[in-house]
Amino acid sequence: MSKTISIGIVGYGNLGRGVESAIRQNPDMKLEAIFTRRNPDSLNAGTPMVSIDNIEQYKGKIDVLILCGGSAKDLPEQGPSLAKHFHTVDSFDTHALIPEYFNKVDDAASTNGNVSVISTGWDPGLFSLNRLIAEAVLPDGKEYTFWGKGVSQGHSDAIRRVEGVSNGIQYTIPREEAVNRVRSGSNPVLTTKEKHLRECFVVLEDGADAEAVANEIKNMPNYFADYETVVHFVSEDVLKAEHSKMPHGGNVLRSGQTGENNGNTQLVEFSLKLDSNPEFTASVLVAYARAAYRMAQAGQSGAKTVFDVPYGLLSPKSPEQLRKELL
Amino acid sequence: MSKTISIGIVGYGNLGRGVESAIRQNPDMKLEAIFTRRNPDSLNAGTPMVSIDNIEQYKGKIDVLILCGGSAKDLPEQGPSLAKHFHTVDSFDTHALIPEYFNKVDDAASTNGNVSVISTGWDPGLFSLNRLIAEAVLPDGKEYTFWGKGVSQGHSDAIRRVEGVSNGIQYTIPREEAVNRVRSGSNPVLTTKEKHLRECFVVLEDGADAEAVANEIKNMPNYFADYETVVHFVSEDVLKAEHSKMPHGGNVLRSGQTGENNGNTQLVEFSLKLDSNPEFTASVLVAYARAAYRMAQAGQSGAKTVFDVPYGLLSPKSPEQLRKELL
Numbered sequence: 001m002s003k004t005i006s007i008g009i010v011g012y013g014n015l016g017r018g019v020e021s022a023i024r025q026n027p028d029m030k031l032e033a034i035f036t037r038r039n040p041d042s043l044n045a046g047t048p049m050v051s052i053d054n055i056e057q058y059k060g061k062i063d064v065l066i067l068c069g070g071s072a073k074d075l076p077e078q079g080p081s082l083a084k085h086f087h088t089v090d091s092f093d094t095h096a097l098i099p100e101y102f103n104k105v106d107d108a109a110s111t112n113g114n115v116s117v118i119s120t121g122w123d124p125g126l127f128s129l130n131r132l133i134a135e136a137v138l139p140d141g142k143e144y145t146f147w148g149k150g151v152s153q154g155h156s157d158a159i160r161r162v163e164g165v166s167n168g169i170q171y172t173i174p175r176e177e178a179v180n181r182v183r184s185g186s187n188p189v190l191t192t193k194e195k196h197l198r199e200c201f202v203v204l205e206d207g208a209d210a211e212a213v214a215n216e217i218k219n220m221p222n223y224f225a226d227y228e229t230v231v232h233f234v235s236e237d238v239l240k241a242e243h244s245k246m247p248h249g250g251n252v253l254r255s256g257q258t259g260e261n262n263g264n265t266q267l268v269e270f271s272l273k274l275d276s277n278p279e280f281t282a283s284v285l286v287a288y289a290r291a292a293y294r295m296a297q298a299g300q301s302g303a304k305t306v307f308d309v310p311y312g313l314l315s316p317k318s319p320e321q322l323r324k325e326l327l
Numbered sequence: 328m329s330k331t332i333s334i335g336i337v338g339y340g341n342l343g344r345g346v347e348s349a350i351r352q353n354p355d356m357k358l359e360a361i362f363t364r365r366n367p368d369s370l371n372a373g374t375p376m377v378s379i380d381n382i383e384q385y386k387g388k389i390d391v392l393i394l395c396g397g398s399a400k401d402l403p404e405q406g407p408s409l410a411k412h413f414h415t416v417d418s419f420d421t422h423a424l425i426p427e428y429f430n431k432v433d434d435a436a437s438t439n440g441n442v443s444v445i446s447t448g449w450d451p452g453l454f455s456l457n458r459l460i461a462e463a464v465l466p467d468g469k470e471y472t473f474w475g476k477g478v479s480q481g482h483s484d485a486i487r488r489v490e491g492v493s494n495g496i497q498y499t500i501p502r503e504e505a506v507n508r509v510r511s512g513s514n515p516v517l518t519t520k521e522k523h524l525r526e527c528f529v530v531l532e533d534g535a536d537a538e539a540v541a542n543e544i545k546n547m548p549n550y551f552a553d554y555e556t557v558v559h560f561v562s563e564d565v566l567k568a569e570h571s572k573m574p575h576g577g578n579v580l581r582s583g584q585t586g587e588n589n590g591n592t593q594l595v596e597f598s599l600k601l602d603s604n605p606e607f608t609a610s611v612l613v614a615y616a617r618a619a620y621r622m623a624q625a626g627q628s629g630a631k632t633v634f635d636v637p638y639g640l641l642s643p644k645s646p647e648q649l650r651k652e653l654l
Contacts, residue, residue: 307639
């Protein structure tokens with residue numbers, strides 16, 4: 001067994017806490033420090049909490065930094081700047097900006113001999129891997145991604161802006177009939193709205209008109225009007241008790257044809273059903289931190305994505321063990 | 328776009344024909360020759376058919392050989408001997424013998440600077456990859472593999488040996504209730520027989536006693552006695568018309584816990600529903616032939632498994648395109 005991998009967490013929100021838990025499940029890793037922009041004294045996690053301003057003092061003490069900040073503001077700045085000093089792993093998930101982000105991180109990492117695995121997690125991440133392999137194996141085919149059941153932050157915010165609403169949450173749910181049409185191999189043409197329905201749990205303000213609120217939500221342009229939308233009214237207590245987890249998931253399917261005259265239909269499906277979206281993303285980040293460390297040990301450098309990382313590097317098991325036990 | 332990859336097929340049964348079809352779906356490849364032990368003149372596929380005795384004359388003309396022989400007799404001999412002269416890909420699937428086979432092929436390939444991807448397809452292959460990544464991401468969890476709906480050759484042979492049976496076929500089918508117990512996240516303990524049921528389609532000989540045949544099949548030790556077994560009687564015509572395809576598939580599931588006190592359940596599932604088992608396996612082999620070629624171009628050598636091959640090498644798309652389109 002090789003040496004224990006020292007991990008640093010940057011950012012201590014839901015994702016950072018998930019990484020902290022995940023590291024406890026991996027005996028070949030240890031958590032060295034948590035870096036935060038908040039006042040470090042105000043946090044207590046049984047691990048040194050350090051101001052991010054002092055992070056460079058940890059050069060040499062940390063093998064891989066797991067960046068747990070957000071894609072909108074934190075990572076575009078932290079990704080390239082920390083890749084100059086550390087091997088890093090992140091879950092940058094603004095799909096349209098990935099090429100630009102890759103190039104910036106690649107510059108910083110390559111110049112300094114570091115490895116940075118960007119944009120891992122489940123989408124981008126495990127879903128991307130499944131899109132790639134299914135397309136490579138079945139070039140004559142069609143790919144479908146369904147998301148949910150999971151909370152959409154944007155739609156939840158939209159509900160909460162409706163007059164008469166004191167609180168609320170929105171779940172995006174794949175339409176079972178659409179998933180089944182894809183599974184049948186008929187390669188249907190489906191828009192996002194045909195693939196998903198929207199379920200809302202809403203807490204009314206005192207004296208608010210439930211019917212008027214439901215109508216306003218269901219007819220809200222862009223967000224709900226084109227979807228099948230279900231609105232439930234619940235108390236604040238029920239909302240807190242039953243809707244404060246962060247479930248998510250989804251399905252990536254590809255249905256393709258093979259053989260003489262493309263006569264046979266082949267269906268590949270990958271799906272996730274997650275009680276906790278941030279904890280699962282965190283668990284993926286931790287596995288890729290192991291891979292980043294090993295790629296660095298092997299002399300590689302630069303930005304990498306999940307497409308560049310052989311699965312064997314994700315597991316604590318040796319190549320011999322993997323061939324014997326898992327192949 | 329890089330140069331066209333020249334492929335040779337060794338063995339022209341169902342799998343070899345599947346590879347021939349799959350290559351037509353991949354414009355970056357061309358089929359150079361098919362090598363066979365049968366009399367080459369007796370075959371006609373629009374491609375040079377060459378006696379396997381003359382295969383070494385094709386050194387330099389073929390980039391990757393796809394070995395389509397069986398795991399029992401062909402591959403243990405052909406794998407190591409052809410890896411001396413060519414980059415190869417195969418679907419060696421005798422799980423218990425993979426470590427030994429790997430070592431022999433690795434010796435031959437390494438010594439001669441060739442790349443040999445062994446044991447790819449879907450199990451071993453895509454299922455193995457999913458077992459590995461799900462275990463790496465969710466170390467506290469339990470893995471389940473279900474096979475089917477698909478034909479079991481061994482069980483079909485057993486049926487045909489029963490007195491009064493003129494022909495027959497057996498499908499192994501995952502029990503939906505067992506799959507659903509796993510999907511519920513309850514981590515049940517399930518034996519193979521609790522996970523699968525057996526469905527038989529049987530053609531009787533003239534004058535045979537249907538009830539006696541059904542009883543003998545259902546009570547056959549090892550094969551059927553411990554399973555729920557369904558027996559249907561059909562005519563030879565129906566058997567030919569409705570049961571001559573080679574469907575298969577299955578599911579790899581892992582259910583694991585994450586977070587504070589392992590309080591959240593996370594489910595990862597990969598599944599295949601295949602009209603044609605050999606054609607799908609062939610399509611996987613072709614994608615890995617592309618990867619083998621690229622690994623060789625990059626100066627690598629030796630035996631590789633799916634665990635050693637980054638997904639990016641499987642696709643004809645460039646890394647930039649993959650990051651932009653599929654991540």
